[in-house]
Amino acid sequence: MNVRLSFVATFFIISCLFLSMLLIIPMINYNIEATTEDSCDVHLYDNFDSPYFLGEGQTSPNGEWKNVYSGYGSTGVEVIDGKSVFYLKPNASSTPYDTHTHAALVKSTDKFCDFEMEFDINTVKQLRKNSPPNVWEVGWIDFRYVDKFHHYSLLFKPNGIELGKKDCDSCSDPVDGQQFHETKSTPKMNLNTWNHIKVDMVDNHIKVFINGNLEVDYIDTEMSPEMASGSVAMYSEDAYVLYNNMDVSPK
Template sequence: MSVSAAVLVVALTAGGLFLTRDAARAWEDGEERGQFRSVYHGYGTVTGDDAEIILHPKSAEDLSVTHGGLVVTRETFDEATFGVVVTTEQQVRKDPPNPWEVGWVLWNHTDDDHFYAVALKPNGWEISKQDPAYPGKQRYLATGDEPTFPIGESRRVEVTQDNGEMTVSVDGKVLASVIDRETPYRSGSIGFYTEDALVRFNDLHIAPGNN
């Protein structure tokens, strides 16, 4: 085996996990790897593999500018029940950051105008629906000032769906349950989004029988 081949693959046989140098290579927009597809990188980088996704968009230098990164599952699901660990490691805007510039977890995503999302912010949280029928294409389904989610802390977000009712939990505690009675989205991809923040997503688990 050549030196380059020897360093390319590291086998962690105890856990059955294989890490490759490919995980550290930045993804191109539209590139597919394993269960994920990179939609856009926000003029920065998307790196990772099936075990972990890291989104690091370019730092915005003006208040009127924002840079977002998005990765979605290649597979679509019907009312998926799933969980993922989210860590907003750093807000990267050069000016003082906005509180929503964190990692977002998306579900029932079909395009940039149709999905649900939860954002854990340093000043609270929000569950929203992206819907072009509303001003700004966004409708808030539930929001709160407590609990707060400081930058740098890892949180496990879990989403359950049952016949139109969506429940979002964080670290095992229910944040909110909502029902969308206006043109609900019942299927789509799971997505990881960032807006002007370095965010790490890992340990995605999807309940069987959702696709």
């Protein structure tokens, strides 16, 4: 009697465990898939309200930004005219561009797929010494940033607008792989002036608004799958640049 009861009880327990596993395993798989699908649904907003220094390789106190490189200069949040802003200030180059340049790049720790991004930007000063500055030595915004050879770039320059990308698996030199998608001679950027930028990206369709006006409407017909998602990145090449009110939301 006791033996039979023990056998029945054991069989019942094993059956329950087996059924539980059948129920739990699909739930585990579902959660993993949901996490992957939702990985681009993050919302980033940062008005950089507290000053800090962000050294090379460091992550910001709020965990939102990582300094990839500083160009022998500095990055972080500083207070200017009573307002806290994010700054990029690589060391000033003192030789011509073909022999020397300094750049700083800080990227978001989150990645985005389809998104709407708005921010304010001010290229305060071009820093090159002993030779004229180049028109691209301003503040950039990179998006769908995967690495130095896979990202889109938007530049608002003294001679107009430039939308480009790097999407190159075979490149080894950082200067290689640049593609120019669209350039415009107007509007022109004035130094030490705040401008409001908005970038909408859905799949391979990019829209750029500057100070409320649609300036670029471009479809990238040659976008590789690797460029389907990535970080946003603040980038400066030989320029002192300020950013504020960074707002990136999924679409």
